[in-house]
Amino acid sequence: NRRIVLASRPHGAPQPENFRLESVEKPEPQEGEMLLRxxxxxxDPYMRGRMSDAKSYAEPVAIDEVMVGGTVCQVETTRHPDFEEGEWVLAYTGWQDYGISNGEGLIKLGKTPVHPSYALGVMGMPGFTAYMGLLDIGQPKAGETLVVAAATGPVGATVGQIGKIKGCRVIGVAGGVEKCRYAKEVLGFDECIDHYAEDFAEQLAAACDKGIDVYFENVGGKVFDAVMPLLNTSARIPLCGLVSQYNATALPEGPDRMSMLMGQLLVKRIKMQGFIIFDDYAHRYGEFAKDMSQWLAEGRIQYKEQLVEGLENAPEAFIGLLEGKNFGKLVIKTNDP
Ligand code: NDP
Known part of the structure; x- marks a missing residue:
């Protein structure tokens, strides 16, 4: 039973030595429990927050404890009346081969799911985040301009595609030519701007010739700086994530622009609202699951996964996720089914 624990807390970008791969004995399920493989x-980007002991909406991972994370598992042995051997479940066993569960919080995925890993992406937490943030807070209307960054990741790609279903003009922001091409050709975005381009802000302004009505915020930093002057009166900003800031150790340099931001929010009557998906919307999961399974079945939502083989490669893959090295939803294949 291999597991990866938090060896030390990172300062800035996580380093390989912040993680430690260990081998421990396989746990034994008690009566009413099962062993999940x-x-x-x-x-996911939120794991950077769990590595830090700064106050947040969730408790940090303790030093020497297993890194947390959503997993898709098979029941290996069961002493629980409601679960059978070989059954697939969505669980939260973290960065390790085996976990013990008493069934609490598990979601059953059946005996032969077609795409079991989708439960971690488009049909799971990131897809649900895109759906609720965009539809409940963003309130997109046909003909409006929607901008979303991290446009090829599981949240951004889903936001943009739902935006197209709702009749918006959708402008993505992504890192690099290849990701931008994918956003336009496969995801069907109207435009996608490379944030590494020197004239990024000018290109974004040209693509948003009627301004921005909904900005789905995933990254913060220079992307938000380029978006802010383009926001229309009554724009909505679902504040979902700020991944460009997760490794920051200090506030950015330069003049304090808080009063400029507040002035913009005031005169343009902009609504900006943060949300934490399961804390705020758990009761609406059914709505999402119904719409999303239909859109997937109809081929209206495309989904890209980047599968990395081997639990031992999780630290390097995670470090890369915070630098945009992933292309699609990052998933570790920990074991063969
Ligand atoms: P992604 O797979 O999209 O990975 C993060 C992406 O962010 C990278 O691939 C990279 O894309 C982009 N990025 C990283 N650094 C920068 C930077 N400095 N400037 C611009 N872009 C950068 O992740 P997810 O789709 O899983 O998550 C997207 C966001 O949603 C995150 O902020 C996450 O924290 C948030 N989230 C929030 C939830 C909530 O409940 N509020 C729930 C789930 C996710 P690129 O190469 O294209 O720049």
């Missing part, structure tokens, strides 16, 4: 482990 992980097949897929989800890697």
């Amino acid at each position: 992980s097949v897929y482990l989800s890697l």
Whole structure:
């Protein structure tokens, strides 16, 4: 039973030595419990927050404890009346091969799911985040301009595609030519701007010739700086994530622009609202699951996964996720089914 624990807390970008791969004995399920064998482990930006002991909406991972994370597992042995051997479940066993569960919080995925790993992406937490943030807070209307960054990741790609279903003009922001091409050709975005381009802000302004009505915020930093002057009166900003800031150790240099931001929010009557998906919307999961399974079945939503083989490669893959090295939803294939 291999597991990866948090060896030390990072200062700035996580380093390989912040993680430690260990080998421990396979746990034994007691009566009413089962042993879960992980097949897929989800890697997500929020895990950077759990590595830090700064106050947040969730408790940090303790030093020497297993890194947390969503997993898709198979039941290996069961002493629980409601679960059978070989059954697939969505669980939260973290960065390790095996976990013990009493069934609490597990979601059953059946005996032969077609795409078990989708439960970590488009049909799971990131897809749900895109759906609720865009539809409930963003309130997109046909003909409006929607901008979303991290446009090829599981949240951004889903936001943009739902925006197209709702009749918006959708402008993505992504890192690099290849990601931008994918956003336009496969995801069907109207435009996608490379944030590494020197004239990024000018290109974004040209693509948003009627301004921006909904900006779905995933990254912050220079992307938000370029977006802010383009926001229309009554624009909405679902504040979902700020991944460009997760490794920051200090506030950015330069003049304080808080009063400029507040002035813009005031005169343009902009609504900006943060949300934490399961804390705020758990009760609406059914709505999402119904719409999303239909859109997937109809081929209206495309989904890209980047599968990395081997639990031992999780730290490097995770470090890369915070630098944009992933292309699509980052998933570790921990074990064969
Ligand atoms: P992604 O797979 O999209 O990975 C993050 C992406 O962010 C990278 O691939 C990279 O894309 C982009 N990025 C990284 N650094 C920068 C930077 N400095 N400037 C611009 N872009 C950068 O992740 P997810 O789709 O899983 O998550 C997207 C966002 O949603 C994150 O901020 C995450 O924290 C947030 N989130 C929030 C939830 C909530 O409940 N509020 C729930 C789930 C996710 P590129 O190469 O294209 O720049």
